[in-house]
Amino acid sequence: MSKNPFVLSVIPPDAPFCNRVEELEQLTSYAIDGTNVVLFSPRRFGKTSLVKRVQANLAKQGMLVLYADFFGVTSVDDVAGKIARSVYTFIQRNESLMKKALRILTTFRPVFQPAEDGSFSISIELARPNLHGIDLLDKTLEDLGVFMEQAGPGKIHIVFDEFQEITELKEKRIESTLRSHIQFQQSSYFFVGSRRRILLEMFNEKNRPLFQSAQLYELKRLPHDDLVEYLVAQFKKGGKPCSEKNAQNISSISRQYPYYAQKLALNVYAVSGKVVQAKNITKALEIMIDNETYFYQATLQSLAPRQIALLRALAAEPSKTILSNNYIRKHDLGSIGGVQSAIKKLRQMDLVEVDTDSRYRTVDPIFSIWLQRL
Numbered sequence: 001m002s003k004n005p006f007v008l009s010v011i012p013p014d015a016p017f018c019n020r021v022e023e024l025e026q027l028t029s030y031a032i033d034g035t036n037v038v039l040f041s042p043r044r045f046g047k048t049s050l051v052k053r054v055q056a057n058l059a060k061q062g063m064l065v066l067y068a069d070f071f072g073v074t075s076v077d078d079v080a081g082k083i084a085r086s087v088y089t090f091i092q093r094n095e096s097l098m099k100k101a102l103r104i105l106t107t108f109r110p111v112f113q114p115a116e117d118g119s120f121s122i123s124i125e126l127a128r129p130n131l132h133g134i135d136l137l138d139k140t141l142e143d144l145g146v147f148m149e150q151a152g153p154g155k156i157h158i159v160f161d162e163f164q165e166i167t168e169l170k171e172k173r174i175e176s177t178l179r180s181h182i183q184f185q186q187s188s189y190f191f192v193g194s195r196r197r198i199l200l201e202m203f204n205e206k207n208r209p210l211f212q213s214a215q216l217y218e219l220k221r222l223p224h225d226d227l228v229e230y231l232v233a234q235f236k237k238g239g240k241p242c243s244e245k246n247a248q249n250i251s252s253i254s255r256q257y258p259y260y261a262q263k264l265a266l267n268v269y270a271v272s273g274k275v276v277q278a279k280n281i282t283k284a285l286e287i288m289i290d291n292e293t294y295f296y297q298a299t300l301q302s303l304a305p306r307q308i309a310l311l312r313a314l315a316a317e318p319s320k321t322i323l324s325n326n327y328i329r330k331h332d333l334g335s336i337g338g339v340q341s342a343i344k345k346l347r348q349m350d351l352v353e354v355d356t357d358s359r360y361r362t363v364d365p366i367f368s369i370w371l372q373r374l
């Protein structure tokens with residue numbers, strides 16, 4: 001039996017990937033030019049998979065590529081530690097760079113643990129016990145700057161994934177500290193994230209330290225035709241052919257949302273016999289919705305009743321005029337003021353967006369189906 005050809009996790013650079021050809025090219029050239037980029041999209045659109053590919057490209061061309069994921073950071077020390085760790089992780093097999101790093105990066109020491117495959121997993125420990133918080137971050141970035149100079153200016157590319165997480169921390173000087181170091185460096189930084197409003201406010205608002213310090217780059221849905229082609233090819237590879245029509249159906253249900261396209265296809269593959277049939281898609285959709293329920297419930301739990309009411313209304317009926325009497329009455333949304341504050345929160349959380357027709361609508365197509373069934 002063949003293996004299920006669909007994956008739910010970050011796609012490694014050498015695995016089959018749908019399109020993103022132009023994005024790959026543009027982002028790679030930004031990185032080489034030393035341009036900073038804010039890469040944003042809703043959750044699970046393929047940002048991490050894409051930047052991993054960009055970095056694989058750059059590494060082939062001899063650049064040093066650092067990747068730090070800020071998801072779940074709990075303190076400024078944590079942020080600094082992740083940055084230091086990204087350096088040690090990338091250069092672990094390069095003796096001369098490792099020597100340099102050990103000499104120059106004074107704030108953290110690497111701790112190596114051998115993994116089964118002969119590589120090392122790296123953790124870090126604080127090397128300057130009396131340095132903490134913003135001072136620690138400042139010194140770490142300063143050291144990193146020196147390291148960059150000595151490793152070859154302009155040869156370093158740095159990804160800060162889930163960058164918006166730093167706004168969850170109480171320390172408000174993180175942005176200015178970053179800015180003060182980044183602005184003099186020739187390296188290219190990619191700030192990646194899925195809470196679009198929060199992320200963009202950092203770079204678009206005049207009074208914020210990172211204002212206009214990076215090029216904004218939005219990652220869009222996958223193009224329908226390319227997605228259909230990709231799905232057909234992957235089903236074929238897995239030994240269960242899928243017609244173009246059925247693949248189109250999978251693309252439409254998932255609204256070309258990369259994660260859901262993969263997940264729906266993964267379930268379709270699992271429930272199909274020798275060939276994919278239309279009824280397999282119906283069944284797979286139910287399995288997928290069932291499977292996401294826990295996550296959707298948790299999302300609702302973080303919302304107030306008014307926000308839930310508006311979200312459900314938009315799932316059923318996307319609209320330009322959510323503040324009109326008509327819309328409010330029809331969906332029982334209470335007062336105009338209430339709707340105004342609810343929409344603000346829903347957009348902050350990236351649960352609602354404005355589409356190309358200027359209508360408010362839910363971001364997540366499957367959550368939307370689930371909400372309509374409540």
Ligand SMILES: Nc1ncnc2c1ncn2[C@@H]1O[C@H](COP(=O)(O)OP(=O)(O)OP(=O)(O)O)[C@@H](O)[C@H]1O
Pocket residue numbers: 007008009010011016017018019020041042043044045046047048049050194258259260262
């Ligand atoms: N170009 C692509 N072709 C096929 N599948 C893709 C593509 N890009 C992303 N995916 C799928 O989308 C899902 C999300 O990918 P990834 O984790 O890279 O996205 P992300 O935007 O970083 O997500 P998050 O917001 O959770 O960090 C994965 O299941 C992956 O398989």
Ligand SMILES: [Mg+2]
Pocket residue numbers: 047048049161
């Ligand atoms: Mg990601």
